[in-house]
Amino acid sequence: MSENAQKAFAKLDENGDGFITKDEAEAVLLARGIKYDRASLHADFDALDANKNGKLSFDEFKKISEEPYKSRYAPLFQQLLG
Numbered sequence: 001m002s003e004n005a006q007k008a009f010a011k012l013d014e015n016g017d018g019f020i021t022k023d024e025a026e027a028v029l030l031a032r033g034i035k036y037d038r039a040s041l042h043a044d045f046d047a048l049d050a051n052k053n054g055k056l057s058f059d060e061f062k063k064i065s066e067e068p069y070k071s072r073y074a075p076l077f078q079q080l081l082g
């Protein structure tokens with residue numbers, strides 16, 4: 001799944017600056033018609049944002065390939081990478 005995490009990160013980092021913001025991630029998901037729970041996404045984003053700067057580096061994001069995130073985001077990743 002870490003390979004998937006890398007691919008997902010690249011897709012969610014739409015402007016390619018090496019960081020994902022909430023707005024950026026949501027814009028990508030909305031553009032692709034992928035359904036997600038906004039409150040849960042925001043809570044998980046904040047939990048992954050270790051240095052609390054409001055954006056996720058890949059180092060922070062890659063924990064999404066570990067539980068509890070792994071199971072939660074597997075279906076979303078499938079749609080994103082499908």
Ligand SMILES: [Ca+2]
Nearest residue numbers: 049053055056
């Ligand atoms: Ca961060």
